[in-house]
Amino acid sequence: MGSRFLEQLPTPAALIDRTRLLKNLRAMQQRAAQEGVALRPHVKTHKSPDLARLQQEVGAVGITVATVDEAEAFVAAGFTEVRLAYPTVGADRYERLLPLMERARLSFCLDTPEAIREASAFFAERGRQARVLLEVDTGFGRTGVRWDDARHLVACARLIQESPGLRLIGLLTHAGQAYHGPQSGESPIDALRRVAAEERDRLLAAAVVLHQAGLATPGQLELSVGSTPTAHYFTNRTEQGFRITEMRPGNYVFHDAMQVALGSCTLDDCALTVLARVVSRKPDGRGGWWVFLDAGKKALSTDQGYGTQGYGLPLYRPASRTPLPHARIARLSEEHGWMHVRGGTTLQIGDRVQIVPNHACLVAPLLRRFYVVEGDEVVAEWAVAEASSVARSVASTC
Ligand SMILES: Cc1ncc(COP(=O)(O)O)c(C=O)c1O
The missing domain is CATH 2.40.37.20 (D-serine dehydratase-like domain)
Structure with a gap:
């Protein structure tokens, strides 16, 4: 293929500046190393196996996905460490996860007793044990058991542990409140520091509650935090033997105008x-x-x-x-x-x-192809991964 230049591209087109991308990948990897956590980037931002491979080359331990479609596409592309950071509900989804569990170390989230019972029954009936993280709400108010609701935290963790089809491997949270911006009188950077500390401390507090109930042991429970704004300001610490073990930022590969406004990047x-x-x-x-x-x-x-x-x-x-x-x-x-x-x-x-x-994370599903550029020259083209043929054929028969 001869050289291609920006003026030859169709429009609209998604361009990735290669130099800035690599700088972002290395900077976040360095942040994770500094704070002693594994980096498991969320690939919903780009949905590109090519880009995810670069993230792993730089040091990521695996990937995070949001949907079963993404899990299928990335396992098909050869990824073997896959975390589905989403409350995964429904036998149709578990049916699709089963073959992936043969090829990858897969885990997913649950946060209600109903879903825990349904998931356990599904996997136990098939002689399987699925690896599960209990999702904790550390202030965003979206999914997850609230960090300060000790009764429900203990009830859900106990139910998972007593479920033959499930194994509790950790707690997971996403501090989406980092996107709300500063409170009155607060600087943008102080807001990001506050939310990063909130996300960390509230997840550690939830781990301690489970420890006191005899349901968690320091060093054995994965504690997963993650958003791009909080990852930039994350510092680790120990609470009764527990430490945060991983972070899952996604947007940092590209950043965008929202991150600039929040003070998370320039x-x-x-x-x-x-x-x-x-x-x-x-x-x-x-x-x-x-x-x-x-x-x-x-x-x-x-x-x-x-x-x-x-x-x-x-x-x-x-x-x-x-x-x-x-x-x-x-x-x-x-x-x-x-x-x-x-x-x-x-x-x-x-x-x-x-x-x-x-919001860079919405460009990949809209434009479905990235042109990687150095200056005005296009040096690579990366396609957005499609869901597996299994998923598509199921959808087309509905
Ligand atoms: C559960 C979960 N984890 C991680 C992330 C990554 O966060 P960010 O997009 O801020 O990088 C998201 C983003 O929506 C998320 O929902």
Whole structure:
């Protein structure tokens, strides 16, 4: 294959800046090593076996996934250490996990007595024992048993331990509240430090509760934390013999405009951009311009978060991640990005613009292919992994 350059790519396209990607991978690996935890990155961010292989080469112990589709795709691609960080409910899902358990060391999460009973009955009937982590809610309020609900923590852990089809291997949490931004009077960095400490201390507290109930032994229970903002500010510590054993950030490979707004990284750390083309333009009647890009909701997603401006950050000089002055992606249609530019614009029809997305994790499922670039040159193409043929054939018969 001859060299390919940015101006030859179709648009919209997802670009990964190789230098920034490698820097992000190494920096997070170093953070994990410094704090004495294993790094098990969440691959939902990129869904790319090529990228996950790089993460393992740099030192990741395995991968985290969010869906059975992802588990199937990555096991099919040869990954053998797979954690499904999601409350995994339903015989249809367990049926699909069974063959994966033959080929990979697989674990998944549970957080209710009903699901624990159903999972145990399914695996015990087939003479299997599934490796399970009890999910703990350390303040996000989503799934998981609340860290301060000792009665339910003990009840669920005991039920798993007494279940013939399950083996309790650890506790797992995700501090999604890190995405809420600072409380009043707090700096963004102090907010990230606070939530990182909360995530760690509340998970350690849950482990101690289980220890006091005779259900957990320090050194034998995996304690898994993880989000990108908290991973940047995570420090480990010991509580009655327990320490955090792993972290599972996902977004850090790319970062995005949300992470920049949260103070979790700088714009220069953002490795992923969406390449779009100017397809139309018109004056706004007030001295400014509407510049229409061929990247809309189906390329950038409509996600907005704490501190984001519009629907992504358009760049003037992608090499230095310099923002396009006076420009804001103010609206999105499905296939149109409505970029408003105050004052004049030099952008012409057909010009290409790179945009740092608000939420990088939504770009992979939307665009399904990454172009890895060094400067203006495309050095590799990575496809997003598809669910296995088994999953697709089941879906197509429904
Ligand atoms: C359970 C779980 N673990 C880990 C992560 C990774 O967090 P981040 O996207 O902040 O890197 C997520 C993200 O949604 C998650 O839901």
